[in-house]
Amino acid sequence: MRFPRPAAGPLRQVARRLLLALLVLAVTVVIVYADRGGYHDNANGTVSFVDALYYSTVTLSTTGYGDIVPYSTGARLMNIFLITPLRVIFLIILVGTTLEVLTERTREQFRLNRWRSALYEHVVVVGFGTKGRAAAKTLMGRGVPQDRIVVVDPDPKVVQGAADAGFVGVVGDGTRNEVLLRAEVGRARQVVIAAQRDDTAVLVTLTARQLNKGAHIVASVREEENAPLLRQSGADAVITSSSAAGRLLGLSMLSPSAGRVMDDLITYGSGLDLIERPITKAEAGRAPRDLADLVVSVKRGHRLLDHDDPEAAPLQPTDRVIAIHRTGPQDTPAAQ
Known part of the structure; x- marks a missing residue:
């Protein structure tokens, strides 16, 4: 698992500890040398400055040869109330790496347990390449909180990059049950499959559907001929990336303006958005053409009706509409 957190380089951590240790040593040397009259060198x-430096080093490291000792009352009190605490601090700094590892493991385990107990109705994105990143960005634009998106990818560097960007990441092969279980796919609301290979997408779809019968699964494939296989594997929607890109390229060649409009529609927050939303109470009973948004289709149950279909009017309270909506500063993400 990879959780988002600010990263500090190892060299920076080592340098910081080294500076702290040197600071503690310097403070100890100053204290001993200032009270050198209370110490005796056998x-x-x-006691010279070098002797003070030597005494401070062997004392903080708990070596203690006993050749230089405090004999005055003031020097002994100074050792009790100042040198001893500084020795403890020095030792903590020396073993700081071990302590930090133990603390970090405990913290990560606590975060993992808390995350798992609170995670439900989330979105799992399998594959965080170009398609996966674009899907996650669109989901966030539509109002899905970033901490409700879990990224799964076999490349540790990709997952670490996702964690650095603020996502929770799981390293592993999405075709394996234990990997998807770590992403809590059984409690997910949606699964986005953006694998690099079509055969991988099919296996991930089968695994995800086996673990979660009710999740809405959207998968991407390169070849159109593999789309029916993905639907049979349990995908609710299949996007053919090569065909979709080809159609957009052809449309842009024949009509550049239409191509720009289509790209605007599928890019959230750029002016015109193609959205799906429930109708409001005020819109129930009206015709699709009477709505403020330009309605393209009406979803009624499992049926998708065209905007000019006679059955689409009047709108029913349980209907959802697919409409073209103009975004603005006052807009909030549409209900999903």
């Missing part, structure tokens, strides 16, 4: 009876 070699010559006096």
Whole structure:
């Protein structure tokens, strides 16, 4: 698992600890040298700056040869109330790596348990390449919180990049049950499958559908001939990336303006958005053409009716409409 967190480089952490250790040593040297009259050196009876440095080093490291000792009351009190706490701080800094690893593991385990207990009705994105990133960006634009999107990818670098961007990431092969279980796919509301290979997409779809019978699964394939296989595997919607891109290219060649409009419609927040939303109480009983948004289709139960279909009017309270909506600063994400 990879959770979003600010990253600090290892060299920076080592340098910070080294500076703290040197600071503690410097403070100890100053204290000892300032009170050098209260110390006795068995070699010559006096304590020089080098002797103070030597005494501070062996004392903080708990070596303690005993050749330099505090004999005055003030020096001994200074050792009790200042040198000893500094020794403890110095030792904590030295073993800080071990302590940090243990603390980090405990913290990560706590975050994992809390995350799992609170995670439900989320979105799992399998494959965080170009398609997966674009899907996650669109979901966020439509109001899905970033912490409700879980990324699954076999590449640790990709997952770490997703975590650095603020997503929760799971490293592993999405075709394996244990990997999708770590992403809590059993409690997910939607699953987006953006694998690089069509055969991988089929296996991920089969695995996800086995673990979650009610999730809405949207999958992407490169070849049109593989789309029926994905639908049979349990995908609710299949997007053929190569055909979709080809159609948009052809449309842009024949009509550049129409191509720009289509790109605008499928790019959320760029002016015109193609949205699906429930109708409001005020819109119930009206005809699709009477709505403020330009209605393209009406979804009634499992049927999709054209805007000019006689059965589409009047609109029923349980209907949903697919409409072209102009975005603005006052707009909020449409209900899904």
